[in-house]
Amino acid sequence: MKRSASYHTKQRETIISYLSSLGSAHITAGSMAEYFNEQGISIGLTTVYRQLNKLIQKGLVRKFSVDGINGACYQYG
Numbered sequence: 001m002k003r004s005a006s007y008h009t010k011q012r013e014t015i016i017s018y019l020s021s022l023g024s025a026h027i028t029a030g031s032m033a034e035y036f037n038e039q040g041i042s043i044g045l046t047t048v049y050r051q052l053n054k055l056i057q058k059g060l061v062r063k064f065s066v067d068g069i070n071g072a073c074y075q076y077g
Contacts, residue, residue, distance in 0.1 A: 011043050012051050019061060019076035026064060026073035 018032065029052060033045040052074055055061035062075045 011047055012054070014041060014043060015048065015051050016055065016060065016076070019074065022076065024075065024077070026075050028071055028073055030071070032074075 014036070015032065018035065019027070029045060029048045033043065033048045036043040036048075052061055052063070056063050056074075060076065062077065064073045064075065065071075066073060
């Protein structure tokens with residue numbers, strides 16, 4: 001069980017690192033998952049959403065809903 005917990009921590013750290021590299025830019029969860037896939041990083045869309053929700057709860061990420069149709073955008077900070 002500990003291995004799984006550290007694996008999720010690694011994914012969370014990867015997501016935080018990527019978001020912080022974007023500065024104040026906004027990004028969708030789908031774009032993040034696509035970026036990770038292109039880089040050969042194994043983090044799927046469901047995991048991205050799960051981790052983003054945890055980071056929102058901790059106050060590390062902000063969620064913006066632009067028009068309610070195209071989904072939400074996320075921003076580090």
